[in-house]
Amino acid sequence: MNNVTLPADDRLLLFGYGLFETVLVTASGPRLLRAHWQRMREGAKVLKLSLPDFAAWSELIAHFLFTVPSKPPYALRLTLSGGSPAQNHPPRLILQYRLFSYTTSQYENGIRLYLLPAPRNERSPLTKIKSTNYLENLLAKEEAVNNNAVEGLWFNCQGFLAEGTMSNIFFVSRQTLCTPSLACGCLPGTRRALILRLAAQLQIPVIEGSFTQEDLLLAEEVFLSNALMGIMPVQKINNHSFKVASSSHPASLTRILGQEFSRLVEYTP
Secondary structure, eight states: OOOOOOOTTOHHHHHOOEEEEEEEEETTEESSHHHHHHHHHHHHHHHTOOOOOHHHHHHHHHHHHTTOOSOSSEEEEEEEEOOBGGGTBOOOEEEEEEOOOOOHHHHHHOEEEEEOSSOBOTTOGGGGSOBSOOHHHHHHHHHHHHTTOSEEEEEBTTSOEEEESSSEEEEEETTEEEEEOGGGTOOOOHHHHHHHHHHHHTTOOEEEEOOOHHHHHTOSEEEEEETTTEEEEEEEETTEEOOOOOTTOTTOHHHHHHHHHHHHHHTOO
């Protein structure tokens, strides 16, 4: 962690007022850095916070990564504090790193999801930004873990599929890639956008729409995505099982996208 001391009246400490991004760092360096900066910039506009331009932001990251003792891959977290306008304290950028531990077995066999009973409010402005006001996500994630799942899955107040507590969700139905539209209350994930671009390049039909629980449970394949996990297959949602294709299966859209996704992320700064 870099040496940043926050004033006691910084809104990050008082109210969870701020933004964060989690960046994957591999042997090739931080991945999709501009996409993360662009999303933080959009969030900063909403919260009326100042953010360094991309060049300065990247330079701060490069200096910090030089001090990290661990070898990649690891996760880099960038937090933009809310500052304290009343005291003329500007927002501060805080950098941290941590290891992560998705396993080969999870990618091969898939993970289990838990359907969260409480809805996601799709009208909340927090669904559109990567806010440090993250308690709802953490409590929902803990509930999923307590129910023997790796991730929890939200439906919105209208009963439509929204997102995972820390991930976007995709499913395959009749060789069409389906994912909730942003209007359903899901975060505009950096990897979500990349997967949709890849699908278009591979000429895979895509529907961004409003989907019910029945739509999801009738799917042929289900997977999650975020900056760290990449594309993670799902083998079970509550007590409903899905077939997870082998990593080399030539007809599995999850595996086809996963292979192309991994190559593109590794070569996209």
